[in-house]
Amino acid sequence: xxxxxxxxAASASPYVPMTGKIVAAEKMTDTERFFRIVLDGGRQxxxxxxxxxxxxxxxxxxxxxxxCSSPTQxxxxxxxxxxxxxxxxxxxxxxxxxxxxxxxxxxxxFDTEKAKGQDVLFxxxxxxxxxxxxxxxxxxxxxxxxxxxxxxxxxxxQAELLFKSELKEWEARxxxxxxxxxxxxxxxxxxxxGLITTLxxxxxxxxxxxxxxxxxxxxxxxxxxxxALSAGVPEHxxxxxxxxxxxxxxxxxxxxxxxxxxxxxxxPVFTYDQLRKLREGI
Amino acid sequence: xxxxxxxxxxxxxxxxxLIKNHxxxxxxxxxxxxxxxxxESLDSLRLDYPITLLSPTKKYLFPPYECLLKFKLxxxxxxxPIIESEPLxxxxxxxCDIYATWLFDTVFSxxxxxxxxxxxxxxxxxxxxxxxxPCDEYQFCLDMGSLYADEGYDLFLTDMGDAYFVDIxxxxxxxxxxxxxxxxxxxxxDFARRRDAGExxxxxxxxxxSVESKYLPEVLQDSYDSLIWEATARRCYSCGSCNTVCxxxxxxxxxxxxxxxxxxxxxxxxxxxxxxDSFATVAGGHNFRKERSARLRHRFFRKGKLIREAFGKxxxxxxxxxxxxxxxxxxxxxxxxxxxxxx
Numbered sequence: 001x002x003x004x005x006x007x008x009a010a011s012a013s014p015y016v017p018m019t020g021k022i023v024a025a026e027k028m029t030d031t032e033r034f035f036r037i038v039l040d041g042g043r044q045x046x047x048x049x050x051x052x053x054x055x056x057x058x059x060x061x062x063x064x065x066x067x068c069s070s071p072t073q074x075x076x077x078x079x080x081x082x083x084x085x086x087x088x089x090x091x092x093x094x095x096x097x098x099x100x101x102x103x104x105x106x107x108x109x110f111d112t113e114k115a116k117g118q119d120v121l122f123x124x125x126x127x128x129x130x131x132x133x134x135x136x137x138x139x140x141x142x143x144x145x146x147x148x149x150x151x152x153x154x155x156x157x158q159a160e161l162l163f164k165s166e167l168k169e170w171e172a173r174x175x176x177x178x179x180x181x182x183x184x185x186x187x188x189x190x191x192x193x194g195l196i197t198t199l200x201x202x203x204x205x206x207x208x209x210x211x212x213x214x215x216x217x218x219x220x221x222x223x224x225x226x227x228a229l230s231a232g233v234p235e236h237x238x239x240x241x242x243x244x245x246x247x248x249x250x251x252x253x254x255x256x257x258x259x260x261x262x263x264x265x266x267x268p269v270f271t272y273d274q275l276r277k278l279r280e281g282i
Numbered sequence: 283x284x285x286x287x288x289x290x291x292x293x294x295x296x297x298x299x300l301i302k303n304h305x306x307x308x309x310x311x312x313x314x315x316x317x318x319x320x321x322e323s324l325d326s327l328r329l330d331y332p333i334t335l336l337s338p339t340k341k342y343l344f345p346p347y348e349c350l351l352k353f354k355l356x357x358x359x360x361x362x363p364i365i366e367s368e369p370l371x372x373x374x375x376x377x378c379d380i381y382a383t384w385l386f387d388t389v390f391s392x393x394x395x396x397x398x399x400x401x402x403x404x405x406x407x408x409x410x411x412x413x414x415x416p417c418d419e420y421q422f423c424l425d426m427g428s429l430y431a432d433e434g435y436d437l438f439l440t441d442m443g444d445a446y447f448v449d450i451x452x453x454x455x456x457x458x459x460x461x462x463x464x465x466x467x468x469x470x471x472d473f474a475r476r477r478d479a480g481e482x483x484x485x486x487x488x489x490x491x492s493v494e495s496k497y498l499p500e501v502l503q504d505s506y507d508s509l510i511w512e513a514t515a516r517r518c519y520s521c522g523s524c525n526t527v528c529x530x531x532x533x534x535x536x537x538x539x540x541x542x543x544x545x546x547x548x549x550x551x552x553x554x555x556x557x558x559d560s561f562a563t564v565a566g567g568h569n570f571r572k573e574r575s576a577r578l579r580h581r582f583f584r585k586g587k588l589i590r591e592a593f594g595k596x597x598x599x600x601x602x603x604x605x606x607x608x609x610x611x612x613x614x615x616x617x618x619x620x621x622x623x624x625x
Contacts, residue, residue: 012363012397013350013351013363013365013397013398014394014395014396014397015350015351015363015536015549016350016351016361016362016363017361019359019361058353058355058359058361058538058547059353059355059538059540059544059545059547060538061536061537061538061549062536062549063565082566084564084565084566084567085564085565085566086565087565088565099359101361217568218568218570243564243568244562244564244570245561245562245563245564245570247534247535247536247551248534248536250393250394250396251393251394252389252390252394252396252532252533252534253533253534253535253536253551253554254532254533254534254554254556254561255533255535255554255561255562256562257580257584258570259580259583259588260588260591260592265393265394279506280570280571280576
């Protein structure tokens with residue numbers, strides 16, 4: 001009659017993470033670090049562009065983090081982590097060779113297939129570049145399959161710009177229109193100054209043939225979506241990825257719920273016409 | 283399986299044998315209230331209880347705290363799942379709580395099944411007990427369709443005065459009757475007495491909502507922008523008492539508990555409350571449901587609309603526990619009636 005402490009196979013409990021090794025850890029900005037992770041036992045994450053993982057630092061806890069590497073990169077995956085809470089602070093202290101727990105990948109994804117043959121406009125503010133990057137990289141890897149590609153990137157200052165060397169590469173490519181702006185110019189910044197929305201004035205869109213991917217901090221969505229709409233991009237062609245608190249990733253714990261959707265399962269990717277009806281999305 | 287009858291005189295040996303063979307949980311008095319606890323003898327068992335503080339099945343099948351895994355970092359990282367379970371017999375669960383158990387079963391078995399809940403549920407035997415009169419002025423189970431339990435129990439008892447009528451729903455339930463050997467087959471007369479008890483029961487409950495609960499999703503949809511939420515939230519303390527006592531609230535938080543070495547510990551889930559300020563606040567500090575009124579509205583939407591739309595049955599069982607526990611004396615019935623426009 002006593003309590004059974006059933007020890008089942010790890011795979012039987014959705015709460016038990018896989019383990020993975022950090023193979024690269026680099027400082028990106030004062031608050032963001034880049035990690036490349038290889039799962040133990042030769043396992044592959046098998047993620048799609050736009051999905052996220054729950055990252056465990058054992059002894060501290062678990063946090064949901066967007067995967068920022070291309071889905072075509074299968075032997076490892078990458079995370080760009082902002083130090084914001086207990087788990088991410090602990091993660092920042094970790095280095096190559098350290099072990100983390102990984103659950104996932106969770107959530108839906110960007111429709112990279114449906115966007116083929118279309119123009120793609122990326123609008124990434126601040127850390128929003130991290131969840132956008134898998135899609136951007138996928139598009140650039142399959143450049144011929146897509147129409148015009150525009151990448152609008154904004155950050156508070158140049159010190160907060162992410163993936164700087166990649167931004168330079170994208171800016172240099174003749175087949176990509178990449179525009180970068182900062183809210184405030186600081187020492188030595190010779191580029192554009194202004195909010196990300198000002199970049200819309202510099203791009204010419206074929207709105208009915210464009211998929212606009214808009215990701216950024218909560219305050220940015222409304223203004224960037226407004227610009228896309230006023231450029232004539234239909235609501236269902238505007239795609240956003242949402243940040244929410246998530247504990248389980250399984251559609252149970254309730255923290256990410258917006259009315260009838262669980263962002264961890266039904267999202268994090270939503271079109272603006274879905275979000276408009278949700279009311280509390282952005 | 284044909285129904286049986288347990289005469290009141292046979293209840294003592296029935297319970298004695300149950301206790302001898304099983305861990306039995308039943309209603310006992312605790313101060314002015316009632317709770318489910320392990321029963322050691324018939325003496326403490328109070329089958330006449332009006333309502334318990336918590337849903338008994340939620341209390342034991344989805345406990346307030348529960349470890350999900352344990353880990354140790356030395357000599358190398360080791361992580362193991364923890365699924366604690368034991369066979370339990372629930373004796374005397376009311377229809378509203380049986381209904382709420384059905385919801386837990388559905389939530390935790392569909393789409394990403396939860397092995398911790400399901401393992402305990404598998405080992406649970408539920409003996410339901412009909413309540414033949416309203417527990418108090420707070421209940422509105424008739425409105426929410428949980429006055430009768432159609433499924434979700436193994437045995438179901440109806441008090442007929444000098445005997446219990448026993449409906450048998452499962453082999454597991456049948457087995458309990460076989461091993462305790464205190465029942466006899468129900469006669470035509472018993473069926474008639476049970477029908478009478480059922481009719482009396484129906485007459486002692488009345489509707490309190492001004493709208494049928496199946497229309498609540500529409501009523502709520504239309505209420506989204508109503509100032510009623512803000513008006514009600516003025517009184518709300520966002521204390522989360524409603525969530526704590528709710529038999530259908532299943533949201534949870536997960537935390538790490540480490541020992542003094544910081545080298546080993548457990549990951550533990552605990553009940554959480556959507557009314558708390560921290561519920562939708564992310565690490566960066568942004569709160570996605572900052573307004574108290576938005577949190578209050580979210581809870582009513584879950585209970586009256588979202589769960590029904592997702593799983594086909596009401597997410598509120600009308601037990602009235604939230605209203606009993608409310609520190610601001612907010613009445614769910616009043617809120618539903620206010621938003622449906624007729625008080």
